Amino acid sequence: MKSALTPLIGFQLTMLFTLQLNLLPAVSLPCRSFCGTIPVKYPFGVDEGCGAPQYKGMLNCSTDLFFLTPSGNYKVQSIDYDKKTVVVYDPAMSTCSILQPHHDFLMSDIQSAMIPPASDTVFVLLNCSIDSPVLNHYKSLCFNFSGHTCDELYGACTSFKLFRLLSNSSPPCCFTGYDTVKYMSMNILDCSHYTSVYDTDRLKGIGPLDWSYGIKLSYAIPDTGCERCMRSGGTCGFDTQTEGTLCICSSSSNSTRECAGGSLASTVGNQSPFKRSFRVLLSVLTAVLGAVL
Template sequence: MNFWLPAFIIFELLISTLHLHPVFSLPACRNLCGGIAINYPFGLDDGCGAPPYRKMLNCTGDLFFQTPSGNYKVRSIDYDKKNMVMYDPAMSTCTMLQPHHDLVMSAIQSVLIPPSPDTVFVLLNCSIDSPVLNHYRSLCFNFSGHSCDELYNACPSFKIFHLLSTGYPPCCFTGYDTVKYMSMNILDCSHYTSLYNADDLSGVGPLDWSYGIKLSYTVPNTGCDRCAQSGGTCGFDTETEGMLCLCSSSINSTRECAGGSVISRSRSRGHNRTPLTLFQAFGFILGAFLNLFL
């Protein structure tokens, strides 16, 4: 009997086994940043949360929402109402005047987590040639009975526009779609501000408005509740973006931790791999030989 043929076959099987079933060390997903809880569908670490929200949040001391136009500080996340409030540091407010800054969100962000309907964008100090004062004037709307003159009169930072002209320059209360499709340069307005919870601001002066941008998000239906109830954390495979239930045992199930079907861990979330040691491999081969010839 050829001694080396079965040895070669066993060696090939061992290499195949080592390749298909490595062991991974998977740290738990971070669930807090700057005092704000991080729950599904959001995640700070790659492979945590839902794939469509991948890398939208960044934790550098404080929590930031990342967009193509920059990082916006997150003030709060309400998981029951499914909204997030963020603040644009380059945005003007009633007490601070800033150069204009375009809000640019990615295509998937505009669909999954756009500014809420009760978030109002205010275009300030607009030229008489501005599109929103001419062909697109229908994009401006009445906001809870408030007027441009009220802003210019009540806000210390906006009074300068009145002082630099003989009257009050035009402004426009508008929605997200306006600033989504037209930049501030096209709109021909020198500054902007934004406020949220607009439906609750009737009779409330500009000094007491809530300045910022509220985003409304949707939660993908991937069976995350089942995973959470089993003690796991919802995540995904970073290569296939298929759902994973991340468990404390470091064995990831497709759906739940207790009694779930264990997936092949041939793909990792970018963490360390711990292969079999040379001593373990030698023991495996020796045992196979003994079984074969004795």
């Protein structure tokens, strides 16, 4: 009798273990804390469901860390989590040492609201025509930048000297903020090139050769109680479907607020996936015993 039931029991047990594996909750990959040499901390994330949902999809980690916008991908130079700033570099912009065709820097509406260029970032519009709107109707958009002038740029920078040579004079330029290039393209502005400089408050009396070229972005941290999660040893993230806040405790469990004693975020009602799996397995086991008996 037992030998006749052995194949049936073996089949039932195989089905039992297969079902058990299928019912285990999916294991999520941990959030990477570095991309190259740059730390990746809240509110940012480079893995799905990591960081704050407001910043999802803004950073990409390949060999380096990049900031993704509608106009292109910009390499992240540094992130200062104390000052809440990110410095990115536009490889298509001109600098003192290289002259490149003009290129619009565009951000999405969410990016413009959540992580706009900092107040000490200046966009320099170069080689503008006399008909440029920033030299006429919108000339109020141009401002003084730490006492620096267009002549200084065209005279000190090897790449910008070309403009002076071609026109036998210093063509107009404009020191302006991000809102100007946000609402008017380089074609509308009628300026052939642009560059951007950050930390401008510290550049008074410093020549263009020693300026910090790039774009500094300033961000805010959403108030989601992330500190509580980090104190418990977790990593702040979010549910990819609901975008609800999660505290990622390990590669296999999440919590709503904190890791120690937190309720599993993947529970439905008051019943965890493990409890549901156990009840189903118990039913299968009962069926197996019934077949044996």
